[in-house]
Amino acid sequence: MKKTFALGGVHPHDHKISAGAAIEDFPVLSRVYISMAQHLGSPSEPVVAKGDRVKVGQLIGKPTGFMSACIHSSVSGTVASIEPVADLAGNKVNTIIIDVEGDEWEPSIDRSQTIVREITATKEEILKRIADCGIVGLGGASFPTHIKLTPPPGKKADYLLINGAECEPYLTSDHRIMLEMPEQILIGARLMMKALDVKKCFFGVEENKPDAIASLRRFSSEYPEIEVVSLKKKYPQGGEKQLIDALIGRRVPAMGLPIDAGAVVQNCGTALAVYEAVQKNKPLFEGIVTITGDCTEQQRNFRLRVGTPFNKMLDAVGGLPEQAVKLISGGPMMGKAVANIEAASVKSTSALLVLTEEQTKRKPQTQCIRCGKCVQVCPMGLEPYLLNKLAKVSRMDELEANRVQDCIECGCCLYTCPAQLPLLDNIRVGKGQVIRILRSRPKK
Amino acid sequence: MRKLLVSPAPHIYSAENTRRIMMDVLIALAPSLLVSIYFFGFSAIQLVVVGALTCVGVEYVIQKYLLKTEVTISDLSAAVTGVLLALNLPPNSPWWLMLIGSIVAIGVAKMTFGGLGQNIFNPALVGRVFLLISFPVLMTDWTIPESWFRAGVDATTGATPLALVKEGLAQGLSVEEILANSLDLSYFQMLFVKTGGSVGEVSAFALLLGFAYLLFRRVIRPHIPVTIFLTIALFSGIFWLIDPNQYMDPLFNILTGGVLIGSIFMATDYVTSPMTARGMVIYGVGIGVITMLIRMFGSYPEGISFAILIMNSVVPLINKYIKPARFAKEVKNG
């Protein structure tokens, strides 16, 4: 019996059409747009000015707070302007616009292909390199990695869990790196284990990627402290709390963090970035991105510089197809719809997905028939039908009593609803309001 | 510039919809329907057609002219109610009985509450119980009508096994004597062919086939029917072990009467059953206990209809107090 999480979950068709496409370098464009808000915390502050010359990997934005992160240039050239530019949702964010000239890298970056296996850095050095290189969680939330690797006082991690589940349909970027760069990822995992001071690491991969599992196991046999676990295919396996449940059978308490269950979860892409930062001195300014869709001419995986506009990314797969109606940055279950096609990629951009009207247009809503399917599929054991009703009329105390704050916004309820009700749309708003109330409440 | 669609995640949806679910229920009812047509011929066809058409018609008229809302008959939920009600009537029922039952089922039990998803009680059962109370003679006349397929067989008055047992016990006969005298039934017969009973109760096997289909298509979860079966088996088993001459055995109790059709098709109605697995178990146990209480100590030979309706009224309470198993029982403080 393969491992998986206990409650709920759905089985959307996985559509991994770009799984066979090897990672290629995306051509460097003539202009990039590097946002200062690429992480969870407050936006970074530019440390360059208009007219400055920058190199690839040069620090251009410095953190402004605890949750903030460093930002590096992804190209070499001249800073054309620093101004608010609309992001994919149309909201203005401070952005450094760079006109590209050549491709001159910071000389400190080790660009050779040799794999550096020996770990010489100390725990503190590893954490500092990760912070200086601006590594953020590449699983979607963009949580600064060095903070996640520094448990709060009194808390101790027992396990490091590497997330290679890639449970979202269509996405193949994690699959490709596990296939093409397994050793680097495993070294990255060992670096993080050293930083966390843990003795055991589980690497969870869903069973629909047998080649990735085999390639990881070929190298993991050298490292007995890392165990590659094949997981059953079920969405949202890659959710932090679900992965912890699946791999080590622990439940993160409500309103708690993974560290409360003695675990730290990192995406496999983050592990690769950590390897590159610590062993190769390379900041996070490029990432692996899947550009796919059933209607696009091609489906490919690229190594893409941060700040590349979405419309330019589409050109690489044959342009925006006629029947395309929706662009998604990320996967179809939790990704963000792109309202502004001229917006640029950020560190955590893992995919650009093109969907047709038939695939994505919402059907007319009908009456709730109280089938309970939303309750059945909710991986957090909530009652989405009830939360939806309460959120629509802003019944805050009842929302809180029914644990709306536990919702992980995985979308299983909306995905499965036979009445096509916008359950999660409303629940998300209610959750936001309740969490704001909880935060403002004095702690006991 | 192309106008793109923008919506919150998720961006893909399952193919589930109400109409498809109702269609699956109709498909699951098909085996029972075919068996009943084989045994009861035109009478069964007439009941089902009148039932489905009346239910759909009443819903259409109420939505279009009375409530002036969107007409939703195409979701097939009214048709399911009609077919279920038809399968719950005696085979020899006149067509107008079916008509009255359908009007009550849709008009009173469903639309007055606001239509699909709002009703507290199972519409088909409300229709059936209304008829049972208003027309007790017609509703317990188990005469088997002539069938094209079984021409030549004289119409027989086949009382239901449950009624025969109840009468027999009331006359002071022992179970053995009843079985020897009037009840010429083997379990094989009960499983495949049953004399006496409602249209849809003829073949337990056909109903179980429908159950398997519903489970396979994931339309229903097994919790409710299985807990009802287990409760009835346990409840009747205890009494049977105490005195096998006064009480029927568990298998007889499950296979006879409306237990199968009731627990598979009526108790599992989405709208009137609990939302959570735990709630479903409580609901199933309640139905099983009430059914057996009525069968053993009540004046009616069969009680599952009443049992389901009584438990329907408890469902809002169950939904309020029985919460699903949460991911995390512990709440982090501070």
Add this chain to the structure above:
Amino acid sequence: MSSTILITIACLSALGLILAMVLYFVAQKFKVEEDPRIDDVEALLPGANCGGCGSAGCRAFAERCVKAAELDGLFCPVGGNPVMQQVAARLGKEIAEAAPRVAVVRCSGSLDNRPRTSIYDGAASCRVMAGLYSGDTACRYGCLGQGDCVAVCPFGAITMNPRTGLPVVDEQLCTACGNCVAACPKNIIELRNKGPKSRRLYVSCVSQDKGGVARKACSAACIGCMKCVKVCPFEAVKVENNVAYIDFNKCRLCRKCAEACPTGAIVEVNFPIRLPKEVEVEKQA
């Protein structure tokens, strides 16, 4: 036979007597002492329980009125001055007359004025839409058109105009309870003085974009050109963050600003129809 009837009557009477006594004692024991004036004041209030006064409902408001030393700051927007005067008279307190107000939708970004740049496909709720993105037009400040204000109005005073995609306030029904103001995630709706003869002027735009950007997104946008400020004889208009705002306490309804506005962002309500300028010129000639 007759004894049966007698016994029945006796039993029922005894039962009734006992229960009546129980009820009486319970009522005495659990009696809640309340100021009778609360009931009186509540009876005077409209009973809409809209929460527009800031209390949870009409009863809560009545309690506050009775307990308060002075009625200043307590106002029922639904009942308005007449009701508040009655409340004051009943409580023997004084209250100053407040100007009646009405909700005003400060956005003219109709489907014609403000072209759509994307198609919203989520739940029909402004809150959901505002949480997702900046909106389905190039204007980040304008009305999202999903009708949260319509849904929240307890008086049915707001309706959606399907032709413009904007909410319309019926000033006869509007009581200025402020529910819509709180519901609008874009802070477009404002409670403004109704004005003499219900005549009023307001800037129907809240866009803080610079002139060119705002104009490109919406042909009826305020572009912060300052013309209204210059032309106003009463210093009632000011421009902040690229958007004009008319202070209704200073405005004397001369309408010069509306005439001067190049985009028609200043809206005048209930004024007599202005004669076209050419006609006036002909008349003078």
